Amino acid sequence: MKRLGILVTIAILLVFSSMGLRNIRAARETKASAPPTFYKDVLPILQDHCQSCHRPGEVAPMPLVTYEQTKPWARKMGATVAMEMMPPWFADPRYGHFSDDPSLTPQQIAAILAWAEAGAPAGDVRDAPAPRKWAEGWNIPEPDVVVKMSRPAPIPARGEIEYTYEIVPTHFTEDKWVQMVEVRPSSAAHVHHAVVYIRPPDSQWLRHAPVGEPFTASMLSDPEERREAHETTSDLLLVYAPGSSPDKWADGMAKFVPAGSDLVFQMHYTANGEAASDATSAGLVFAKSAPKQRVITLQLNDHALLIPPGADDFRVEVQGTLPNDAMLLSLFPHMHLRGKRFEYDIVHDDGSVETLLRVNYHFHWQLSYKLAEPRLLKAGTRLRAVAWYDNSRNNPHNPDPTQLVKWGDQTSDEMMVGFFDVAVPAGTDKWQYFVRHGETAGSTQPASPR
Ligand code: HEC
Numbered sequence: 001m002k003r004l005g006i007l008v009t010i011a012i013l014l015v016f017s018s019m020g021l022r023n024i025r026a027a028r029e030t031k032a033s034a035p036p037t038f039y040k041d042v043l044p045i046l047q048d049h050c051q052s053c054h055r056p057g058e059v060a061p062m063p064l065v066t067y068e069q070t071k072p073w074a075r076k077m078g079a080t081v082a083m084e085m086m087p088p089w090f091a092d093p094r095y096g097h098f099s100d101d102p103s104l105t106p107q108q109i110a111a112i113l114a115w116a117e118a119g120a121p122a123g124d125v126r127d128a129p130a131p132r133k134w135a136e137g138w139n140i141p142e143p144d145v146v147v148k149m150s151r152p153a154p155i156p157a158r159g160e161i162e163y164t165y166e167i168v169p170t171h172f173t174e175d176k177w178v179q180m181v182e183v184r185p186s187s188a189a190h191v192h193h194a195v196v197y198i199r200p201p202d203s204q205w206l207r208h209a210p211v212g213e214p215f216t217a218s219m220l221s222d223p224e225e226r227r228e229a230h231e232t233t234s235d236l237l238l239v240y241a242p243g244s245s246p247d248k249w250a251d252g253m254a255k256f257v258p259a260g261s262d263l264v265f266q267m268h269y270t271a272n273g274e275a276a277s278d279a280t281s282a283g284l285v286f287a288k289s290a291p292k293q294r295v296i297t298l299q300l301n302d303h304a305l306l307i308p309p310g311a312d313d314f315r316v317e318v319q320g321t322l323p324n325d326a327m328l329l330s331l332f333p334h335m336h337l338r339g340k341r342f343e344y345d346i347v348h349d350d351g352s353v354e355t356l357l358r359v360n361y362h363f364h365w366q367l368s369y370k371l372a373e374p375r376l377l378k379a380g381t382r383l384r385a386v387a388w389y390d391n392s393r394n395n396p397h398n399p400d401p402t403q404l405v406k407w408g409d410q411t412s413d414e415m416m417v418g419f420f421d422v423a424v425p426a427g428t429d430k431w432q433y434f435v436r437h438g439e440t441a442g443s444t445q446p447a448s449p450r
Helices: 002-016 018-031 040-050 067-082 105-117 223-230
Strands: 145-148 151-153 164-169 176-184 189-199 235-240 253-257 262-267 277-279 282-285 293-301 314-321 326-332 337-348 351-358 369-379 382-389 418-424
Touching: 040 067, 040 105, 067 105, 151 262, 176 189, 176 235, 189 253, 235 253, 235 293, 293 314, 293 382, 326 337, 326 351, 337 418, 351 369, 382 418
Parallel strands: 253 293
Antiparallel strands: 145 282, 151 277, 164 262, 176 253, 176 282, 189 235, 189 262, 293 418, 314 382, 326 369, 326 418, 337 351, 337 382
16 A cells, blocks of 8 residues: 555656656666665765754754654655755756755665665664764854844734844954854744845944844834835845855855944844744854955846736846956845746857856745856956746736736835855955946946946
């Protein structure tokens, strides 16, 4: 009976996906030899590809650390890895190579499938790899400093929630170079995304807003500040969304946090039926020596997007020309409920288009895509971001297919942001980076990245 169940599951998988078919065939071939065991074959895969989320205290609902924890999930694991639904990853494999790509090889998928089919044998515990060591509560090494929202933000059970801000002083008495950073909400289930900004002491941004307590833009008395809350050009420390990976820059590269800076947490909470509160932390690991390159986050975005009701593949494009050389490190597309696909391209002088990344967008999984090989983009390189939206009834996430959809904060509004991180010489800040040299007026397009 159990066997039949497995066969039926496999039959369903076959109908759905030739990917699945390929993977299951490989599993059959693996099965001819001795079946894989948990300790020898499966556990190493879990350590490298799953436990970053599937261990206690992380985003996944169940840990996959011990045999006892993993065995009941064997069949589900087989099905989800065969369908390539786990580990989550949405880059079209035809474009680019990414160092944070957690995807399994066909052999690894086959091993998990064959293990599940063989009844999930434990094998010999002496074959097990050493348990993977994680810094308690972090996916980066033990942070040098943790900057945490001092007062938790209340999250109501229902309704749309305006962006919540909290300004937290770092108390840094000297300039700091941050080589690794991880953002951790205390209530991850309520966080749609978070942006942590660096506010240097000379910045006027939100200067009249309270410090050390949560607030929303509409609580600010100054209309100019209310508007500015959403439209800052401040430097970004990190963009976070559930499942996104922390930033770990190579030696010699880091983000710059001037002495006396504040971190500004911009939190997008979503109600999920249960009231809660959240105090998000940012864990920082400092560079051991002064880096040669400074990492800055730029963006290509289109605030003017207008998505007609019912459109099922609506395309929005934005281009910008880089004013100076920059080493491209990573990409992080951001859209809301109607997002469908997102692409970053280089448009070459001869008009040919080179795709750097195409993401089959998934609202619940907003990930960063880190280039396996950083790419030097010369001054004058034309970058393009293209987003496609599904505002039709066929999109199961669509809250209202009859709406003309505009830019806005709420998930029922839309966004089109292509964040990208670049490394520039350590002495260059974002403003200096945008100074254009030796240009005749009108010879290039105005830059859209900000
Ligand atoms: C980036 C974080 C992340 C990684 C990495 C990850 N998972 Fe998950 N996994 C989740 C989350 C969150 C859920 C629950 C929500 C969902 O199903 O999307 C989940 C759900 C699952 C489920 C349950 C699916 C169901 O239908 O109930 C299985 C099985 C699973 N993961 C297996 C794996 C395996 C095996 C790996 C590694 C090969 C892996 N996951 C890697 C985050 C992750």
